[in-house]
Amino acid sequence: MTTNHESRSPSGRPSTGPSGAPGPSRITLRSPAELADALPYMLGFHPTDSLVMVAVHGEGGRFGGRLRVGIPTAHTEWEDTARQVAECLVRGSERRGDKPDGIVVFLCQDPRGAESGQRVMTRLRPLAQRLRVACGALDVPVLEALCLSGGRYWSYTCAESGCCPAEGTPLAAPGTSVMAAAATFAGLQVRGSLKEIEGRLMPTRGGAWAVEQEDALGRAAAALVPKILDGATREQVGAQTITLAKTLMRRLALAAPAEGGRRADDRDDALLGHDEAAAVILGLQDREIRDIAAEWMEAEEAAPALRLWRALARRCVGAYGEHAAAPLTLAGWVSWSSGDEPTARIAFGLALRADAEYRFAQLLHHACNEGIDPEGLRQCLREERERREPRRKRPGAVTRPPGRPSAPRSRRTARRAEGSGQ
Known part of the structure; x- marks a missing residue:
């Protein structure tokens, strides 16, 4: 999958190359780890207690529109929330002229009290499933669904036995990954956490x-x-x-x-x-x-x-x-x-x-x-x-x-x- 970043001048207008045309920077993401590491750069901040959905377009997996909402505390609200956010992202992309070919879902919530990250992942699994069903009802598959919690990530879509450790995979330390270097070069900035x-x-x-x-x-x-x-x-x-x-x-x-x-x-x-x-x-x-x-x-x-x-x-x-x-x-x-x-x-x-x-x-x-x-x-x-x-x-x-x-x-x-x- 690729994300395009169009660099902008201090005035807010797109910067241009020698020909005068905008020069987007392209960053290629090849794994769930790179997707998890890229999320703060796509949003501009570290999401906390957030449900994030990103539209994916074309064979090359170009990222398009993205949507973030808080994770409802009441489980009874999850089904309605899943339907509403799926419709909002898909219909919004259609209004801009391009229905998504897929969606990437992120559920970001840190452990509470003595809760572990693994427990957070398990607790949010029904929400991830409702999101997959809601997107599927609109003929848009969820290509990847990740839970980010306590400095680790888990994939809800991985079906390979032994692929993903039960305790999760550690996220790269902030600013140390290849993605961080590429994002800095492309002008992407993370402005702290949502909180x-x-x-x-x-x-x-x-x-x-x-x-x-x-x-x-x-x-x-x-x-x-x-x-x-x-x-x-x-x-x-x-x-x-x-x-x-x-x-x-x-x-x-x-x-x-x-x-x-x-x-x-x-x-x-x-x-x-x-x-x-x-x-x-x-x-x-x-x-x-x-x-x-x-x-x-x-x-x-x-x-x-x-x-x-x-x-x-x-x-x-x-x-x-x-x-x-x-x-x-x-x-x-x-x-x-x-x-x-x-x-x-x-x-x-x-x-x-x-x-x-x-x-x-x-x-x-x-x-x-x-x-x-x-x-x-x-x-x-x-x-x-x-x-x-x-x-x-x-x-x-x-x-x-x-x-x-x-x-x-x-x-x-x-x-x-x-x-x-x-």
Whole structure:
């Protein structure tokens, strides 16, 4: 089987060879061991507690679309999940013009407590079987099904006696395999584990810190929401939110992030006050304010904006978890616009977990998964910024287009009234 990686420039556009045509790098995988080793490079991160399916096309076994979902904890959900993910991957490939000739399945889950990797493999075997049946019902065979657990892998499809040891086969140490060298040469990057990436986008602190932040959000909601819903003061709130967000971005930019994920996040968290963060989080619940913030997706604005959106998402604690949809979607948008599609997909998925009806996240998640070039949206945002800024009366003000209806009475009502504009 082969996987093609199309290298991209920092702008996110495909890099080209001397002839001007994109130059994909091809990596050939010949065994279950190489498939297992290749999975993090195909996704861009180490999947944890994940069901991953990869479409395979043609006689040479070219990899196509891929899909990742969490493994349902309830066994009663396995059959429906298997059917849904199989249909999603196959139908999605057909929409792009090429039905898969086969599918490779990965079940990734580390042992819990005293459980062994072998026990995990045995426990997940019924799920693997349901996936094989669901794919077969769509006339697409499962070519290989692997369980990855505790640093080892097992094949569910191997029927040769004595081929696969009961205790599993050790995975290669990270970065030491031929696949790792080839992937590095091809420009494929692994950005840590799924758990680590999600941890940078979700509240992790408890105790007094979370209580103080939730209290600040309550004060901000009491002060700002009535003004956002009032057409006479909505523009004023927008100006204040944008100005404060830019102030926080400058503060983050002047303080270089510490080395490492969690350590860097702790540094950024310490630079934001509870009331400051709450004011921006509440302001971003307005669609127009959020759309202006989405313009900070490139050049020197992108890095501090991403740090700010991550920090704000981590502060959507307690009863304000749904409010994380806005900063999570903005974090996903900046990541996608900067060429980091794996992190973007994770951020969009978390945004939809916070608010399944959040239309902006729905649209960007779909576009990212379909491989649409974000440059079209970037250009629209540039043009809107150029149109709006010369007419602004003061820095950070929000100007509404003529004919926009007055703000509805509640956030849910506002979402329904705005429809596909969210």
